[in-house]
Amino acid sequence: MPALYSARRAASTRRAALPLLLRFPSFSTDRAMIADCREHAMTNAESKQQSKPQTAITPTRADNYAEWYQQVVRAADLAENSPVRGCMVIKPWGYAIWEHMQRVLDGMFKATGHVNAYFPIFIPVSFLEKEAAHVDGFAKECAVVTHHRLTADKNGKLIPTGELEEPLVVRPTSETIIGASFAKWVESYRDLPLLINQWANVVRWEMRTRLFLRTAEFLWQEGHTAHATADEARVETMKMLDVYADFAENFMAMPVIKGQKTEGERFPGAVDTFCIEAMMQDRKALQAGTSHFLGQNFAKASDIKFLDQSGTLQHAWTTSWGVSTRLVGALIMTHSDDDGLVLPPKLAPAHVVIMPVLHKPETAQQVMDYCQSLAKELRGLTYAGVPVRVELDTRDIRGGDKVWGWIKKGVPIRVEVGPRDMEADSVFMGRRDKGHKEKSAVKRADFLASVTAILDEIQNSLFERAKAHRAQHTQKVETKDELVRYFTPKKAGSDNEPTEIHGGFALARFAMDAAAEAKLKDDLGVTVRCIPLEGSDDPGPCVLTGKPATKRVVFAKAY
């Protein structure tokens, strides 16, 4: 199918060609003429396209990364825009990915002693006001509920009435509302630690939105804990950061750098913010999870106090940590290719899709039975601690559409089973981490015996590939000039053209000078993504100021 992008190119060719032709009176605006002209344009575009391998997604990543991302989301049927500005509808295939993320993470939270609870979506504005930095950080992007009733006017229009005494903010985060509960729940050191997690939706009224990456409403998980000592809270903060890194690398197959945020990038109200940062295929950084040591800031704001063993009343030490549906966006941008979504097996809604080839009616039933039994046996197997997830695609559509549909949806293993395979007692297998033509016949028994190992192999190959990509685009930078050069595209994007893919992670010494950091952001759009927790010690002159620095930090453009 000559999809969107080539069609657009053809359109622009057409536009250029038309006026010339129309000058000749004999040609007039004849329909046939236009059609003819259109065909010419098409042929040109097509012949141009044939020089490149054809891909299921247009444009390709290299041609227009942002547009490619949107097309992958659509081709894989993950989500779509909703009638509500900035909000998305998460479709079943996209939501299934999130459900698997939730399942795995929830297990990890439980294993580290946390329990789930739920708190109100509405937060009185007075709560948000309690912590000064918090107010500054979130005030600009809050949705506010001011009325509690609708009244129909003469024309049947619904008008909000019944103004609330105190406006309610739709939660952008829950520190303050959970703090109010914690204050009631904590009296003694015996009540601590308090280890709570909440799965919820939050709203941040963003200016510019992108499916999964930044939407006005999104789904997330927020952990909130209270401890008797600063040390214990710090240990908790780091423990959950480790959980996130473990999840990112071992389930999402997405390599991450664990690090600390600079002052400028810190969570409003936190003492220290830690994060995991990943590199997307356009070499931009994406913050994939955060864990905050909140000190006693929120305990003081919410009055979370306890009597310690010596009978002294003191404020508790709290933490908070979260990951969101943004991870789905991270997953897409880490692994997907120009043929669509690529899913790491551990989070794929389906591990294996079986596609019966049912051309001959006389063998159709047999092939179906064969596939059914194969599906049943596969489901009896265990991969990564859960039953193998199998999709049996019996839809009566053309084979090619079926195959490409599943390629675009990113299913790790595809098997086609026709009469010939059945007779040979084998299946025809393709893997999403390899080319779509690299398919091979495998004996049914061998397939069953090796399928979980193959899934592991795919999981690992995706991780290795992502690591190699990051390594390829990470480099040490010693001077300001070099830094500027590294982050300056060769060809600047015009008003409507996206900027070319460039840069990456620059590891450079930084003296933690907030003003210099802010200026860099203004000039180049580059920020300090994090101060890596490991291997960042390397004394020398700061890349921005020349002042003595002790560490190398990660500079990058970011989502």
Place this chain on the structure above:
RNA sequence: CGGGGUGUAGCUCAGCUUGGCUAGAGCGCUUGCUUCGGGAGCAAGAGGUCGCAGGUUCAAAUCCUGUCACCCCGACCA
């Protein structure tokens, strides 16, 4: 929020500059036949408040004003 762009069938778009027959194409969809290890071929058919609201006009997809949504570049932003 500033600059630019786009909104016409399920999707991608043409038509708009210069207003004028019943608003078109490709893909998709439905039906039939052919084909069948593959992103099929032929034929017939269904499908459109031209984003929305005003205005100009004998006449508006086309011109004007407003408005909404989306995209790109910024600003903002865990």
